Amino acid sequence: MALIYQAVHRRASSLLCRLHSTYVRKMRYLNELRENDNLCRQAQTSGTFYLFHNLSPFLRKVGMEYLVPQLSAAETKRILEKFKETEQWIEKSVLIGCSDEHVPYFALDLGALEKSVIESELEGSFTDLRKALFVVDEKDSPLLASAQALLRWHESHQYCSKTGQSTHRNVAGSKRVCHASGIIYYPQMSSVVIVLVSDGSRCLLVRQPSFPAGMFSALSGFCDVGETLEETVRREVAEEVGLEAQSFRYSASQHWPFPSSCLMVAGHVLVRAEHAQVNMNSLELEAARWFDLEEVVQGLKRGPKTSKQEDGSILPWFPPKQAIAHRLIQEWVKQQTS
Helix, strand or coil, X not given: CHHHXXXXXXXXXXXXXXXCCHHHHHHHHHHHHHHCHHHHHHXXXXXXXXXXXXXXXXXXXXXXXXXXXXXXXXXXXXXXXXXXXXXXXXXXXXXEEECCCCCEEEEEECCCCCXXXXXXXXXXXXXXXXXXXXXXXXCCHHHHHHHHHHHHHHHHCCECCCCCCECEECCCCXXXXXXXXXXXECCCCEXXXXXXXXXXXXXXXXXXXXXXXXXXXXXXXXXXXXXXXHHHHHHHHHHHHCCCXXXXXXXXXXXXXXXXXXXXXXXXXXXXXXXXCCCCCCCCCCEEEEECHHHHHXXXXXXXXXXXXXXXXXXXXXXXXXXXXXXXXXXXXXXXXX
């Protein structure tokens, strides 16, 4: 009887914990906002807004830090009133999250309005997202990335691919519907693998032509239709650097909004040291080479501003900590030094 009581008590305690979980309540509230247009409209009157201009987020520099202002609904309306815009602009915003206290977060793109006027009024500037993700706080990066990805998706999915008719979004911006065909469109992500290749004592880092001068990163590529992650890893390593992956170990994942919404699946790849001769695909990469532990440790200490030498040459540097490639490099260093 005592065993039965203990089992029932544990089950009840577990259920009570879930019901009172801040995270569970938060997720259920967000789901309700996505599904209930009237509730979402009400939330827009009490929520906070992240502003964008042609997909570039608004930042404010305070001292040496870059902050991401969260404007109240009243502040956002005040800005719109300066342009003699109606409150209907608020409904162009998209829901991107909420606080633990259920204060909803919305993203609003003001690309049709004069940028310099907004910047002057709010004492900040609209910044390219690639640059913004490297300077803002880590807690703000995922919100900005998600917001831009969702705003971009709405820009490119205004028409039904089957009928050519206009699609119509719900208030939260979580879906678009073609009333002519009944098709519901949801935002989707492309899967990308990003891997740090190692031969046991060295790691392989690469440069793409689009990278900032001097920056090396982990190898990455899109998953093809029908591929597993392991198959993608093996193919990409073979295609880009001419090596054969012997093993793949998962590390973490990250949403990445470039060039569109992607899910970066990160991990470590081991190749045989005796077969580690790099044969780079010059159509994909600008450079690819092995780095030993000392080079990697020194590269992690550099940034784009400290990599340029007096003779004009540029020393290698690596992605900042907001990028998942940085995590992979740090993990490799830790493994080598443990």
